[in-house]
Amino acid sequence: MARIALLLLLTPFGLHAQVSFERLLNADDEPHNWLTYSGTYASTRYSLLDRITPANVGELELKWVFQAQSLEKFESTPLVVDGIMYLTEAPNTAVALDAARGRVFWDYRHNPSNLSRPCCGRVNRGLAMLGDTLFMATIDAQLVAIDAVNGQPVWRTAVADPGAGYAMTLAPLVVKDKVIVGVAGGEFGIRGFVSAYDAETGEEAWKFYTIPGPGEPGHETWEGDTDAWQHGGASVWLTGSYDPDLDQTYWGIGNPGPDWNPAQRPGDNLYSDAVVALDPDTGELQWYFQFTPNDDYDYDAVQIPVLADIGLETFSSGRQMLWANRNGFFYVLDRTNGEFVRGEPFTEVNWASGLSESGRPIETPQPPGETTYPGVQGATNWYSPSYSPRTGLFYVPAWENYGSVFWPEEQEYQEGLRFLGGIPGTPIPGGPNVPSLRGDRINNWTEAVGTGAVIALDPVTGEHRWKYEMTDVTTSGILTTATDLLFTGGREGYFHALDAVTGDLLWRTNLGGDIANGPISYAVDGRQYVAVAAGNGLFVFGLRD
Amino acid sequence: MRRLLFGVLASLFAGGQLMAQAHVGQYEQADIAYGSTLYATYCVVCHGESGDLFPGVNLRSGVFRHAASDRDLRGILLDGIPGTTMVAGAYEDAELVALIAYLRNMDTEIGGVALGDATSGQALFAGKGDCGSCHRVAGQGPRFAPDLSDIGAIRSASVLSRALEDPHGSTLPMNRAVRVVTAEGTVINGRRLNEDTYSVQLIAEDERLLSLDKRDLREYTILTAWDLPSYDDVFSEEEVTDLLAYLRSLKGMN
Missing domain, CATH: 1.10.760.10 (Cytochrome c-like domain)
Structure with a gap:
């Protein structure tokens, strides 16, 4: 029977996957699929699959490997829909493959314009799907719709001008009949935005500027009569979340520009380093919460908004948003209105001594030449955290003992050129300045420069329940499952399975390359798989047959 | 003494700048x-x-x-x-x-650093400094300490100069020595080549390449600093510039 179903799936005349909005809303009802970048609209990266357990995880074996033809960074999270996997390889090639065997059905190559000026590599984090159409946001700021059956382009829309420093690296988010994206370019003096496109036609439906223009509320946070707001960055380079009951979509906003010279942009610089809640039909702002006003350090609030109901009714509506920020603080927000519920540092922080009652940082800038913690890459970054409703814990990929020295500099804006306002340095002579860009296979400066960890936080109390330490920093996301397993990788190329309750190591394997995406789990014909990219390959594990 | 010299030149493996003179004058x-x-x-x-x-x-x-x-x-x-x-x-x-x-x-x-005579520097390297008793250059010398064959291509004169002056302060984490005691009680001194969460790779004093599982070790200590005098006490100012000129001339097989 399973065999017949598979044949139907693979024949062009059979029932191929149609991903309706209804299915996206109820993604938890089909845990064998991975329908959006973060798995579900709540973005918890919690899988309900339960075949792989702490008792049998030690028997995991490699089922297949997909070797990317691209040697650029593999940051893509695959989608899996009814036995077919859709992923991207850098810069902008979409690939459809058999999720049980790894054999390729088709690939579609978008050749980005050489005008594109990505800050940090031509990465792509994955696709979105609606109906039988896939959506890919490209490094040259195009949004491309691709037929999921034959891999042919359906429409292409120019979202922004790559020559002016705009780029896209995120996986789009589909809400109802619209495809929502945001633009990268916070190091090039762009004016960031989130925008939505009609999934059928590619026509722009709305655009929300992450820096309010003259006359709009928040514009006054770009003080003085300057054009700083026009080049103030506030990019959007990671997929948002969606709460269907509140009908709000949430997006984390990047750093203000120039990155390291706040004197050039006095004021709080809304909505940089904030989370915004938008109406998915109109793009209208519902609320915002700013984590780092007038940022000195490039502390993008580009993390996944994790929607979890953790039972803090006493303090708020009971609908929370959990957020471990690049700035080193862990926040619980009320996602109905953006009110601050609680927050505390989760790693070493010295740029602020704490948070006020409203959640505003009490800033303690370090003297010139002194080390600021966390460093420029942050206490965490875009690597997806996970929330398990079973353990009630929030799991964060964290960098510890990692600092930078910041040297602000006046810089004039020029279109298409980097707009940084200085450069952070390492306090360690000869140490790596921006470790995440190095990808070195040799790590012999480790304890001086920074280390990695998975930190399990109790969001109700803020307590650290356990910590799993790694010698190198980590750029891997985290997956938890209904059997209390936690999967994560790291820069060293190890792929680990931990006990989500205790943090004990249950299984590991060496994949030999940086893990810079988030593991996912899916099932085909009742067999559960765990997939993770390392180096330039995607590795898929399952239990022995 | 051997240990001392190793530390001095290990510290030469620092970040750097350099004197590429070949093309000066050719550009506006x-x-x-x-x-x-x-x-x-x-x-x-x-x-x-x-x-x-x-x-x-x-x-x-x-x-x-x-x-x-x-x-x-x-x-x-x-x-x-x-x-x-x-x-x-x-x-x-x-x-x-x-x-x-x-x-x-x-x-x-x-910005550059004053360089003296490379030939005199080579003599100091081999003679008074006894550098070659620990460091290898162009296939000659032991391998426990860092090989200096291309030090002039990867480290600037100013960084090399600083390292000679203040070897203690200039020793980089990447050149740290480690001390290991195995489960059987064997003591191994080595220079760390690489490390991850579960294992460490090192070159031992006897030039063996070892990869050890941390779980199997009774003791694993990373020595963060060497107790070293400044080379200013060994060489005159002029000799330091000669030594720097020699080190800067070491460009590897390219």
Whole structure:
């Protein structure tokens, strides 16, 4: 029977996957699929699959490997829909493959314009799907719709001008009949935005500027009569979340520009380093919460908004948003209105001594030449955290003992050129300045420069329940499952399975390359798989047959 | 003594700058100046202000692994280097000219250190300094301490100078020594080559390459500093400039 179903799936005349909005809303009802970048609209990266357990995880074996033809960074999270996997390889090639065997059905190559000026590599984090159409946001700021059956382009829309420093690296988010994206370019003096496109036609439906223009509320946070707001960055380079009951979509906003010279942009610089809640039909702002006003350090609030109901009714509506920020603080927000519920540092922080009652940082800038913690890459970054409703814990990929020295500099804006306002340095002579860009296979400066960890936080109390330490920093996301397993990788190329309750190591394997995406789990014909990219390959594990 | 000298020269493996003189005079000062602003915009995040931030690459060395001529450099700037993180850039002609001018003169632009006579320096290296009793150059000498055959291509004169002056303060984490006691009680002293969460790779004093599982070790200590005097006490000022000139002349097999 399973065999017949598979044949139907693979024949062009059979029932191929149609991903309706209804299915996206109820993604938890089909845990064998991975329908959006973060798995579900709540973005918890919690899988309900339960075949792989702490008792049998030690028997995991490699089922297949997909070797990317691209040697650029593999940051893509695959989608899996009814036995077919859709992923991207850098810069902008979409690939459809058999999720049980790894054999390729088709690939579609978008050749980005050489005008594109990505800050940090031509990465792509994955696709979105609606109906039988896939959506890919490209490094040259195009949004491309691709037929999921034959891999042919359906429409292409120019979202922004790559020559002016705009780029896209995120996986789009589909809400109802619209495809929502945001633009990268916070190091090039762009004016960031989130925008939505009609999934059928590619026509722009709305655009929300992450820096309010003259006359709009928040514009006054770009003080003085300057054009700083026009080049103030506030990019959007990671997929948002969606709460269907509140009908709000949430997006984390990047750093203000120039990155390291706040004197050039006095004021709080809304909505940089904030989370915004938008109406998915109109793009209208519902609320915002700013984590780092007038940022000195490039502390993008580009993390996944994790929607979890953790039972803090006493303090708020009971609908929370959990957020471990690049700035080193862990926040619980009320996602109905953006009110601050609680927050505390989760790693070493010295740029602020704490948070006020409203959640505003009490800033303690370090003297010139002194080390600021966390460093420029942050206490965490875009690597997806996970929330398990079973353990009630929030799991964060964290960098510890990692600092930078910041040297602000006046810089004039020029279109298409980097707009940084200085450069952070390492306090360690000869140490790596921006470790995440190095990808070195040799790590012999480790304890001086920074280390990695998975930190399990109790969001109700803020307590650290356990910590799993790694010698190198980590750029891997985290997956938890209904059997209390936690999967994560790291820069060293190890792929680990931990006990989500205790943090004990249950299984590991060496994949030999940086893990810079988030593991996912899916099932085909009742067999559960765990997939993770390392180096330039995607590795898929399952239990022995 | 052996240990002392190892520490001194281990500290030479520090970040750096350099004296690439070969092309000076060939480029317009205005281009060099414009190039430095372009460098600060496009290149600095990965390559750093001193041009040596990216591992294994020192733009101030005057030696480029993928380019000999300016024409080659132009190709790399435009097309990137496939299979690496060096990306393509959409530069205009004037920008290319300026960037190349700056790269060719980067070291002198950023500042140099007085260099003496390399031949005298070589004699000091082998004689008074006894450097060769620990360090290997061009296939001669032991391998426990860092091989200095290409030290002049990967470290600047100022960094080498600082290391001779203050070896203790200049010792980098990447040259740290480790002390290991195995489950059987065997003590191994080594120089750490690599480390991860579960294992450590090292070169032992007897030149064996060892990879050890941390779980199996009774003791694993990373020695963060060496107790060393300044080489100022060993060499005269002039001798230091000679030694620096010799070290700077060591460019590896390229």
